[in-house]
Amino acid sequence: MRSIFKIAFRNMTRYKRRTILTSLLIILGVTMVVLFSGLAGSVKSMMVGIITDSNLGHLQIHKRGYVSSIDTLPLNLNMNAKGYENATAALERTAGVESFAPRLKLGAVLSNFVESTNVRLTAVDPAKEPLVCPGLASRLVGAPEGTPDSLLEPGQIIIPQKVANGIGIKPGDTVVLVATNRDGSVNGMQFTVSRLIEDIMGPSGKDAYMHIDDARSLLRTEKGEVSEIVLRVNPEADLIHVSKQIENALGEFKNKQDKPAFEVHTWADLSPFANIANMIDLLIITVKIVMIAIVLISVLNVMLMSVFERIREIGTIAAMGTPPVKILALFVAEGFCLGLLGTATGIVLGVAGLLGIKASHVTFSFGRMDNLLLRPDINLTELAIIAAMVLAASALAALQPAWKASRMEPVDALGHV
């Protein structure tokens, strides 16, 4: 095998200019794929990280029917205290669940005594929420001097930055929230604006935050009522697998129609960004297909020419008794070597490009999020997949010309002019 590769490599040097041009094409394709995979993959991971870490969490559990009506924040579809207890007991038993936190969601009118506006509110347990959404704190801005590090104290509210700008609210101000409970009665409470929060894309990305006990007081609901349970999954656990496990664990609880009382949703089920993430994946696949096409066409072309130009030589080695399978291996190895040269160089250039972009601290905007730092990265598995694809495509492209060479009759090949 070593000898076959040695001869194949020597044959590559026979037509240097052609080898260089073909290699350049492969290098271009591989570099493009490494750069694109590194950039797009990192942007996707970053966006998913932002959405899950600062808002959605990895998984959410709702009472059946809540998500399909989520735009109206239906209070009548909240879980009662018993339901919450049942769900949390099941979660405690499920492997892969790192943490979970309750939320109560509501709509209200926000007033600063001069102007008012409608807001959506997510009421959280400030002790548990940072465990499921560790990135939430990074969205908070404008805390006055001496504000404690805790997310929220009772009596405090966090207002979306754009809402605050719109009606002239700043941290430290007093505001009034007026909400209607599930029975239709209206209640109002006064709060202090502790901080402002930056918007992010996706559902609940523009919500105000308040303490869950305050929300229950405002809505005059029973203690323990929640709209959703947000979960964070262990980094090493498979999200879909954990989701299925939770579904199974919660399956024993049925509603009055004898259907499952709870629904489990992954972040991808809840966020429209999942479609963008799928599109990014599709784009990466498309770029890879283009790269494979480049490799296939260029290697096929160069190997066809190579076989055509060496017909007499093929006849010679066939006449001497070289087995057809070794003639085939010689040409496949030559195509493989071409791919190897292009892959190795392309990967080096691609990774160097990614490191260069990383070092230059490029920032970009996405939706309403500005100054996002581009941190392109590509893992070894992805590089190995790209390399395997190119090498397989190179060998495959060389297969037809190699097959043709191995099937040549020595008499005909030696007589070729």
Next chain:
Amino acid sequence: MALIELTGISKTYHTGQMDHPALDGITIAIEPARLVTFVGPSGSGKTTLLNIIGCMDKPTAGEVRVAGMRTDTLNRRQAAAFRGGHLGFIFQSFNLIPVLSVYENVEYPLIMINPTPAPERRERVLRVLEAVGMTEHRDKRPDQVSGGQKQRVAVARALVTNPQVVLADEPTANLDQKTAQRIIALMRQMRDAFGTTFIFSTHDPRIVEHADEIHTLEDGRLVKENHDATGGAAHA
């Protein structure tokens, strides 16, 4: 028992509706360690006959036995294996592999055709290179040596597997008279040293006189046979 036995060999090429007979009823027996030439004008069937003996072509009729094996019935793979194990080839245009050095060209059959352990391979390659006087040029590429030297390398490559028969189609056609004489002398020397039978086609009368046997072909028929048991051909 003869090393090569051809019995009633005929070969007809079909081109469209036309039949072109190339060989017609050739019967020959060739003994081991002989230097045999096929002579005759262009189109007389010399190359076709060599191709049939060399298992690169099949006769339309007749039977071919080489080294005791019926070779006209072998399939492609079997024929390739037989060539690699029993035959050596020398070509008119030398046909060395340009990307390999002189040493590597000679070594090629011992790697790709008859895999041989490295120490034995090296010993055999150096032995044949020395026999053909090319040891000092072993690291040169084919384009760095002369035509005569290339043919010496080709002879070494043909001999390195210790074949029973070496077939050479017009081996001196691209060489000047002096170099051609040297190559033929080399073949005789190798015949004596290794007991190899050399069969070559030529229409150059100046080198024919060195053969043990001369077979003359005309229009695909064997018209004359001259044998000289002492090693030089008897003139008809």
